Amino acid sequence: MSITSETFLVRTIVPIGVGFCGVMLVGTGITKLVDEKIKLKNSLLRKKMTEIL
Secondary structure, X not given: OOOOHHHHHHHHHXXXXXXXXXXXXXXXXXXXXXXXXXXXXXXXHHHHHHHHO
């Protein structure tokens, strides 16, 4: 059984791909949480403004 350079290259790239997917997943989650926080803040502000008026 021999290891070709192509197989070695693919096996060395796998951790980079997995790490990139993890970073993208965390980034998407943080973006979603911040978006929900902003929407909630705007909603509460609108509700407060309608109560004042």
